[in-house]
Amino acid sequence: MASSINGRNASEIFQGQTLLYKHLYAFIDSMCLKCIVELGIPDIIHNHGQPITLPELVSILQIPPAKVSQVQSLMRYLAHNGFFERVRIHEKESYALTAASELLVKSCELSLAPMIEFVLDPTLSNSFHQLKKWVSEKDLTLFDISLGSHLWDFLNKNPALNKSFNEAMASDSQMMNLALRDCNWVFQGLEFIVDVGGGTGTTAKIICEAFPNLKCIVFDRPQVIENLSGSNNLTYVGGDMFKSIPKADVILLKWILHNWTDKDCIKILKNCKEAISNNGKRGKVIIIDVVINEKEDEHKVTELKLVMDITMACVNGKERNEEEWKKLFMEAGFQDYKIFPLTKYLSVIEIYP
Template identity: 40%
Template sequence: MAPTQDEPSSQELLQAQVDLWHHALGFVKSMALKCAMELQIPNTIQGHGGSMTPLELATKIGLHPCKLPRLRRLMRVLTVLGIFVIHEAASEDKEVVYGLTPTTRLLVSDEVKSNLFPILSLMLDSTIIFPFLGMHSWFLDECSTSLFKKAHGITFWEMAGQHETYNQLINNAMVSDSNFLMDIILRECGDVFLGINSLIDVAGGHGGAARAIAKAFPHMKCTVSDLPHVVAEAPTDGNVSFISGDMFKYIPPANALFLKWIFHDWGDEDSVKILKKCKEAIPPRDAGGKVIIVDMVVGSGPNEIVTRETQVLYDLFIMCIEGIEREESKWKKIFMEAGFSDYKIMSVLGVRSVIELYP
């Protein structure tokens, strides 16, 4: 019996079912990637010359023979997703060969400057994943406790302060992100640092970004300002100095300030407070004063579905710790409330942008 004009066709219903299954099974992608990382599959294939058969891979990572068929199924998912690639066997009786892709190479440990393994490890850590299992009850809860705190009893930052291993996980993640992103920033829009004599990397962690800037601009005095427990563990480096401090109370003076991936951790009210301290620390615009922000501007960047989805997914992801990703109108609002006069957005970093903010 044919559907009426207002009823969906059988094919439309089946496609709707596929769409729902696809979205519902999205977590399997994350878990498959996490499994491959924890099994050190990218490093193992790289160390074997960049290609391995399933049997070679299973043997090298120490799997029991009974797990070989399961490994093939895991790798089939990851190759369909484009994380690995399959080199077809020369004949039907030979095994396929797994190879790396540009995506996988970002997870190989010897690729120091582009190794994103640490930050993916933080994003896929059980402490981050677990709170989302109770997100529905959190929405129904009247209190303002963060999703992370509701699940763990303490905030994300309190956990970092109380547990050295977790604090190191976060610091390693931030350093890996800086190592990856700073080369691209300096290559694509390094002009934002021209003419700056002194720069403070506010909440700059262990100084990954500051070191990259100092190396590219040797004349510039680069300093990292962060909380005492972060600075205490920062590696010493002659090109970068470290200052303990709280950005809500005081930011040391400099020609320019650099804040990479900071404001998305804070709501509008706190962001305005930070920006006001920033404004106090820099000279007027005609004297070269400015704030350089690296953060997400939702809706900016490549007009591709994967970019737009990643931006809004990350916004929901960081909601777990009461963070937020902003559209340009929201950025403008907090800039003006903090007393700044103008800004410029450069959408050259994929899902993120560089923002020059002027007093």
């Protein structure tokens, strides 16, 4: 009979060890991404115009000979995980970009490199060493504990990091251009929209370009929108969404509500309801956010949504399933809602008063 411990055979135990070590060393995945962005490797391959050999890559990077094998290990690991493709050019092994690493080319329109740079800034990423203390402290966010203030207050007091945050959010918003090509109906026929928490206006500009007759206000913290200039159908307004929101036919909340507690979300939604109840029309609120659906989503998609849930929990926010969203809407006074898929992990939710 095969030996067992605690009723589990050796095969199960070794599988458990593999899973444990995979997550134990998962931080290396993030650091490898940060490394290739800092080295500019995706840009180098992109500018090379074709797959690049390791000798060509290390020559451009001016890597010391003693570190060439370490760069090879980095590239091999990231290729194994889908960030590069190993191909043969003239019988030489070369590295090509994949869909994932193309998103790290800084010169491309759809670049998420700023997201890597912001999320993995040591000031923020080191905060996660305080998770044990955070779960024991009532009401405090992770950043209250690690940085001495809420994340938003900390960003307000640190212009360089605040700039990095805005660039990260703008890079994510560029993905909306691709997503909106297949769901223009969301904004079809609208006259006046307010993009609450719209940052520097990347999403709003995309919407305005697609719908030139649609007037749009980007509404965010005064320090975010200062020195920004609008256009014929785009204006910037500073304010506090917890106090009031400019009047409009439609309110857009992209990646906003997951940052906040249920209580805060209900307050924001009530202000949204007030803002669209101004002219007798049946306005609506458009939410672009995560909807957890473990029964129907692919395992990897659910994995992403759940890790995002932990990230949002650290600022006392959360990702929500449909029932949790519905509860918020009803408590804020809305009567109906519809959910539509948008990207692999984001959905569009329309709610009606």
